[in-house]
Amino acid sequence: MLEVQGLTKYYGLKRAIYDISFEIGSGQIAGFLGLNGAGKTTVLKILSGFLLPTSGTVKIDGTDLVSSPDALRACIGFLPEEPPLYPEMTVRGFLRYLAQLRGVATRDLKRQVERVTESTGLTEVIDQSIGSLSLGYRRRVGIAQSIIHDPALVLLDEPISGLDPIQIVEMRSLIRDLAGDHTILISSHILTEVEETCDTLLVLKEGELVARGSEADLRERFAAALSVRVAIQGAAEEVRSLVGGLDVVASIESLRHNDKECVLDLTLQRDEPEALASAVVGGGFGLRRLEPSHNELEGIFLAATTPRTPTAEQSEGEQT
Template sequence: MIHVEGLTKYYGSHAAIRDLAFRIERGEVIGFLGLNGAGKSTTLKILGCVLLPTSGRVVIDGYDAVSHPHEVRQRIGFLPDTPPLYDEMEVGEFLAFVARLRGVPSREVSARVAEAEEKTGLREVDEVPISSLSHGYRQRVGVAQALVHRPALLILDEPSSGLDPRQIVEMRALIRGLKGAHTVLVSSHILSEISHTCDRLLVIKDGELVAQGTEEALGQRLGGGGGFIEVEVRGERERVLAALGGVGPVRVLGEADGVVTLRVDAPAELRPRVAQAVVGAGLELLRLDRGAERLESLFLRLTQGPEVTAS
């Protein structure tokens, strides 16, 4: 669906993005991550044919985004970080207007609007002026205008921005429901939502792509090949550390009432060895879990540490 090679964009002498290269297959949901100013929005705007690149190539659904922008725009739905809404219009009226702009035949407009409202939970506000909608509903209208013409590719820039916890869960379910029928590229600062909804991750830092792959693959690469083991042991801290030191690097996560919680940087298959080490030292093993590095931790390590690539 998307093939990017050597993508670069300069603003004057400043390179917002440099030499980006990645592929996105049909039907995937991809999370696009980076700190503020990393180049996410610039990249998404180029993919959405809003900006021209300085150099490089973008091919979407077989069409070059520079030489055939009209064909590309027909195949994408774009939600920028600020939804492009007309406050004076009612929800259904606005979506019908967008559908016509997108080239939907007149005889199909009503059905397409109903379909988009159904997917985004907007049926009950079809005749409500956009100006009177809550922030959460405005975000939904933004998603609806992006998919009303049934695009092959959806580009969503911060779709969960400013939503309350209930609305975030609803947006998560909405994005999940789009998988398969659409290819989705979503940028968000709410990393838990990326973790719950996306198949793979692209991580950008200072305008350069520093990692791409599944969350699990990136965690394994950064963790040395297999995550970690979390352990709760009743006993003296020094004895616990001595018992587990031979298994792998150990970090104390907490200590209270004679119970020490630790992280052992070792693959999950070494759990029996961890258990044997604890019991063999005469200590009481209370809990032994296979750990998985949270996306928040991965993100900070990728954007602040050395570069890494996973497939």
């Protein structure tokens, strides 16, 4: 449904994204993962037709977005991170205006506005001005405007940013309900969000696509990198000296200590926590706890987006 080939964008001399290629099938939900500044928003802005790429192609059902922008923009709905809204308009007026602008026939306007306000839970505030709505409702209006013309592809940039926990659950449910009728691409730096909602993950790092696939595919690919938290009885310097010298340890992410124990967050070279355990015990230290320090997706994300061996200054700086 969506084919992206060699997408590159420069802002002046600054490279924002480079040679990004991927495909998403019809009705799927894909998630763009990456740290802030990784290029997620730039990709979505290009896919929405708001920006033009420096090079590369974007095809929707085989039609190129750059050569036929007007035809394809009608098939795309876009919610930027900050919902673009006219606060003086009512929800109904705003949605009618955008539906007309995006080519919805006059005879279908009423039905379409009612359908979308119902599916996004906006019926009770439909005649209120947008400026008087809470952040959660304004985000819903943002989603409603992105689907008011029934687009095949919906692009959502950080859709749960700034929402409270109840609103987050509601928003996830809303996004899942949209899938099937629409192909959805979500960008986020919040791991649980994409874990809960997406079929496919696309991991961006410094403007390049460093991993893609289902969570299971990526787990398999990045299985070698395992983040663990270990609590060891002993003096901080001695514990650091022992752990830092082990082959199985790729890096010490952080080290905290109190009177009873040192707690270290480690990235292992390979999936052999037992080697770490026996080395600690064999070195005469008390092993109090050894557990995964991140959930699986977080481990994948860290393995794909962070350097494997941090510098000495980084480790020093994280000591408390």
